[in-house]
Structure formats: structure tokens, C-alpha cells
Amino acid sequence: MFLSDLVNFWREPVRRVVLLVVGVVLMLGAGATGQTPGLTVYTGRGQAFVEPAVREFERETGIRVQVRFGRDAELLAALQEEGTRSPADVYWANTSGALGAAVQAGLLAPLPESLSRRPVAFVPRHRRWVPLTIRLRVLAYSPARVRPEDLPTSVMQLPHHPRWRGRIGWTPPYSSFQDFITAMRVIHGEARTRAWLEAMKGLEPKAYTSNPPMIEAIRAGEIDVALTNHYYVARFVRLGYPVAAHHFAPGDVGSLALVTGAGILRTSRNPASAARFLEYLLGQKVQQFWANEHLEYPVVRGVILSPALLPFDQAIRRSPRMDFEALRDLEGTLRLLREVGVL
């Protein structure tokens, strides 16, 4: 009896539509309910990188952490749109350039010394963010087609190898490449950087928008060498791809360290928990996890590294010394890349 009533009710088309509308409103309502307070983290880093560390932190401390993923610049733009109403406590970026931009925009608060003392290097003098991992720029190559002894010791010599005409891959639209060019402008000056770009352009390099398809292109024989980051090569090697990484000489701009790090926002309502979170990320456990799973270099001592990576002391000293926040001058680099016509 009841069932047939229900069926009859459903048969009436007007009622059916009303029911559907009620359903949608309920579903939306369920989605709109507020969150419990805890920590809110904005990060430009990937989920696989962030989530395991966050879950462990939640389990050990009982502090709930909400994570918002995006790209560095997107989140920085969102933070600026949000202003003082931002719910974010921590900004965790992929590049020191974005952190520098956040410092310049007055978004980050100074950190306690207990925190900034932990990393062995790369801490900015004003202590508004801490480094969490580093990645090194390298030259990926095909061991089947290139002899390692033929590879240059400085990236500045790369354009003088005409044999690789049309066989070099690079990623002008990708942030790591742009950071590398910014570093070259800081170290070698505007004129030499422009000359380097022009000479490279003469070799007709193939441009990619991101690194994985470029390494894929080395496998497929489209190119022989490619300017990239060390972990992309290491991850493809782990998958059994025929590629290898060549490190330029210590101190060469081709060995630039890409520093990832995080800071606490001035608008944070929970700076103590935020500091505890950063401290946790600098702990042995998380640093070891990142080295194992993601093949990035730690910034604290005592982490065991995969044989596919450089030893810790070498890796830390590989990069040229510089003000890593200077990488925030992306605008100048983009202008140069546009003028030379590679972007």
C-alpha cells in the first residue's frame, strides 16, 4: 500500500522534478557545512609528497590539517585576493622564488630560531621561511646514444656542442627552468645569459612544457640530452627507462639547487601549531620518507640516501652559493625569454 503510494507520488512529473531539486539542495548543503578548526596549509607541492607527511603529523599530534593544493603562483594570487580573511596558516612552496615573492608581499611572519637552526644550509637571513628539501638541476641523457665523457662540465659550454643540433630538450615554460635562467642572470649577468640563450637557440632545441614528456622523448629517440631536475631522471630510472643524469661541476649554475620550503603566514590564527608542523617536516622521519619515495635531497643530516643520488655532503655543496630569494625576479627572466623568442 505504502509502496504503491510512493510509486504514484513518483509518477507525477511535477513532483519528480520537485524531489530532484530538493535532492540537489540537500547534496549542496552537505557539501557546504563548515570545517573543524586546525591547521590550513596552502601548498604548491604534489599530493603524494604532502599527504603521507600530513597524515603522520595528524596521527602523532592530534592536530587536524586541511591542505589546499595548487601551483605556487595560483596560491600566492589566492592569498593576495584573500588578504586578512585568508584561512591559511602555512604557505609551502615549490620554489624559493615564490617564497621570496611571498616575503616581498609581506605575507610571511619571522620564524623562531629553534626552527631556523635545523637545516644545515639554505636558510634565508631574515628567517621568514625554512628550506624543506632541495633538488638539483642536471643534464639528462641517453646512455645508449651519448658517452658521458663527451658531456660538458659547465652548462655554459652546452651551446658549443653543435653535434647536438636539434637533439637537446629544454622546458622554457617550466618554473624550474626559469629559476635556472634567473640564477644565471644573477651569477653571470644579463648579457652573458642572453648570449647563452641565443647560442642555445642556434642549436634548435626542442621545447617541452613539462619534464616527464621530455624524458619520455629521450626514451623515444626524439632527443639525446635534456636540461631537467635530478629527481625526474631518478624516477624514470626507477621505472626502468634508459636514461641517466649528468651533474655539471660543483658551483656551476647548471648544478643549481632548487630549494623548496615553507613559511608561516602573518594572518595565521594558530602560529604555534604551524611552527610545530614545520618542525615535524624537518624531522628525520619525514626527511627520510621524502628521500626514499621522492628521491629529493634532505636538508638535515643523518638521512640515508639512495645510491642513485649524490652523497649528502656533495649534494649540499653542488649548487653555486647565492641569494636564493633572488629567484623571485621572474619578471625579468620572462622578459628576456620573450625577447630572445624562446617563450
Add this chain to the structure above:
Amino acid sequence: MQAAAREAPPRKPVPWLLPAPAVLVAAGIFAPLAYLILRALEAEPSMLREVVLSPRNALLLWNTLLLAGGTVGGSFLLAFPLALLDVRSDLPPLLTTLVGTLPLAIPEYVGAYAFLAATGPGGTLEAVLGVPVPRPSGYWGATVVLSLFLYPYAFLNLRTALRGVDPSLEESARSLGYGPWMAFSRSVLPQLKPALSAGGLLVAIHALGDFATVGLLRYETYSSAIYLQYSAAFDRTYAAWLALLLIGLVTGMLWGEARVVRGLRLARTGIGAQRAPRRTPLGPWRWAAYGYALGLGLASVGVPVAVLGHWMLRGPGTEAGIAEALTGTLRLATPTALLAVGLALPITYWSVRYPSTASTAAERVVYFGYAIPPLAFALAVIFFALRTAPALYQTLLLLVVAASLHFLSEAIGPLRAALYQAPPRLEEAARSLGYGPLSAFFRVTLPLLRPGLLAGLALVFLSAAKDLALTTLLSPPGYTTLAVRVWGYASDAMFERAAPHGLAMIGLGAAAVGVLIQTERAR
């Protein structure tokens, strides 16, 4: 005076309920537009000359137009034979429906990456076929790959229209002495005009807005420039200008499409019920038709699934958190699809049944929401939410509203094609029998619109499930979807983790397609 008024045909009064949703939608779409203009006005004239009017930008614009044109052509080339086979031949409709809709479950960027991993020496396809397959790249690569994943938009629109064509029309043409091809092209093709233009517009807008696929295939377009400005350069003013120029381009296309469908009257005028379309036995051509459908399915669905499966075998196999991402996708895509179709129905009905400058403009406005690059749209929504309703900021509700405004136009095409073919007379007859306007619509017209409604629901659901740009910027903290996971893992070169999420997404899309087929069969 009074005599003249009596002679003029009585003008149907528009029920007030119809324009109301259109006004809401227009407000939701024009507000972000105002934001874009506000941003664009901050530009210095020197910057404008240097960047916006540069020869490089002109080249990018040209590239984009070439890509849009090629992709529309390619999509129809692939979809038209398939839609014909589906409606008019004795091939099993399940096969053609699956091949025609399943690629929608595969995000273009995943498809493009799969092709890169599958081709060339040492690729997945070489392991299967024994010989390396040439790698797609540049203009032709981007056109072919985009067409392979966008042709379902053309297919679904074409099929809805082909099914609504009354076979007696073609028979009349035959009885008047036309051969089969002439009869088809004179009587059936004109009926497909709304479907061709709506489907073409959808494909073109996707191609114009795509940045991920063209990026992977190394073809530079206008949208990749916009993406670069938002993601890498911290420059929102320049990006706003680029977005406005792209919107200008789409405006031109919308105007062109409006001219195509203006004044069309395709509804049956005869009495009696419409028959189902006639199915032609293919005879010996059957195998060629099978080959075409299967080949297309293998290229568009087989390759990505094979590559994802291959990655999955290399990895650890289990993936925690996949249920969470699946729930996230459902919580976004389901309400978005329902809301979008609910809004699209009155707007389409208004513009088809009460054609006027205002109603046509309302339908056109919907396409603007689609034409605004999603990244620009998302930032604009953040801006507005924070200034007008901060409580809504970073809620699923806001993301759903933004997504349904953005994807609304995908529901318009099939609905409009179905409405053009639902005779207004039936509704008028119901009214004359004493039903009010609403119940006449719900009892008589709505059941006729069912294929269009379902197609609209399915299209918006799948688009929302694949969405990346809106979800990344507007999602509440802690919220994730399958699409966000696939993209994140793949750009970190962690393919063994991306694979299960990608496969789950394709499974979800297949389930949506399955529901669609079941409901259609139950009719």
C-alpha cells in the same frame, strides 16, 4: 488603431518564470567578466603595445584558430560515420554508443600523455605491435589527439538529431524522384544543422581553451600563453587581456553560430506519431563498419587504458585514498550536472519557443561562461565570493555553482536539438484540454526531451569529473578529486600512482555511459 491591432498576429506572452534563471546565469557570468575588464584596465599602454600587440601573439592566435578549425573538422570526420552507423545501420547500437561516448571519460591530457608513452621506439605500443608507432607532435599531432578525445561532443549532438528525424521526410524526398544520397542530403542534412553547429561550437571552445594537451604535444596556442601567465608569471593583468581577446574570438564564433540556426523550423507538422528511423542492413559492408568502430574505440579508449594498465603493473598496485578521491569526484560532478541541466532547460525552452532578441541573447550569454578560460573564471569567482559572500568561499557549493555556470553550455546543445523537434502543438493541445502551462510542459514536452536531458546530464557530469582548473582553485581545503590526483601524480612522474586513479575515472565515466544506454533502452 484598434483594427490594426486586431489584424496583427497575437504575440504569445512570455511566462515570467522562464527568463528568471537566465537572469541569474547572466549575472553569474557577467560578474567575472567585469572582474576581467577591471584587471585589464590596470594595464599600462606600453605593456599593451609590447605584449598584447606583438607579432608573436598574432602567431599564437593564428595557431589557435588553425587548431580549432582542424579539431572541429577532425571530430566531425570521426563522429559522422559513427552516428550514422548508430542510428541508421544494423550494427549493434551498444558498440557504436560505447565508442561514441566512452572517450569522454578520458581527460584529453591523460589521453595525450598516454599517446606519448605509447609511441616511438621503446613505447608501450611497440611492445604490443612489434614496431614503433610514429609520435604525435606539433599541429597535426595536437589536431589528431584532440579530435580523438573531443569527437563524442559531435557524436552525441549528431545522434540526438538523427534520431529525431522523421523517416517519412526522406521517403517523401525519394517518392519525389531523388536518389538515396540526394534524398539524404536534401531532407536529413538540413535537419542536422542545429546539431552540427552546437557540436562544432563545443569542440571549438574545448580546443580554444585547451592548454594541457597542446602543451604535451608541443604546439603553442593562445591558451597556453594565458596558462603561462597565470601559472608561471605572477602577471594577472596581461592574462586578463589575453582572456578578453580570447573571449572576443569566441563572441565572433557565437555570432556566426546564431546566424546558422536563426529562423530554423524543424519540428514535424504532420499528424500522427513519428516512426523510428529505418535501419539499413549493411550486408558485406558490415565488416568494414565493425572495423571502423572498433579501430576508433581502440585508438581513443584502448591506448590510454593499455598505458594506464601498463603503469599499474609496474607499480605497487594498491593505492590508499582512491575511495576519497572517487567520493570527491561524485560530490562535485553529480550536483553540477543536475544544476546545469536544471538551469539550461528554461533558458533553452525560452529561446526556442519564444524567440526574441532577449531570449537568443540569454542563450548566447551561456556560452560566455564556457568561453572564459577556467583559470580566469576561477580567480574571478574567488574575488567576488570574498567581497560579496565570504561565507561561501572555499565551499563545495561555490565550486558546484561555478562549475555548472561554466559547463552549462554543454547541456544547451542536446536540449535545443530535442526541443526543436518536440512539436509545440502537443503542448498547445494539452493546454486546450485544461492543463496549466507548467503541467502541460511537464506532462507532454518533458518526456519528449528525455534523450536531450540525459545527454546533457552525461556531458556535464563527465566534464565536471575531468575538470582541473576550477577544482584546483575553488575546492575547499582537504578536498580532492580523481582528476586532481591523476594530474598531480603524472606531472611528478609518479605514473604507478597516477594509473589507478586514471582507471577509476574511466570506470566512473563508463558507468555514466552505461546508465545513459540503459535508460534509453528502457524507453
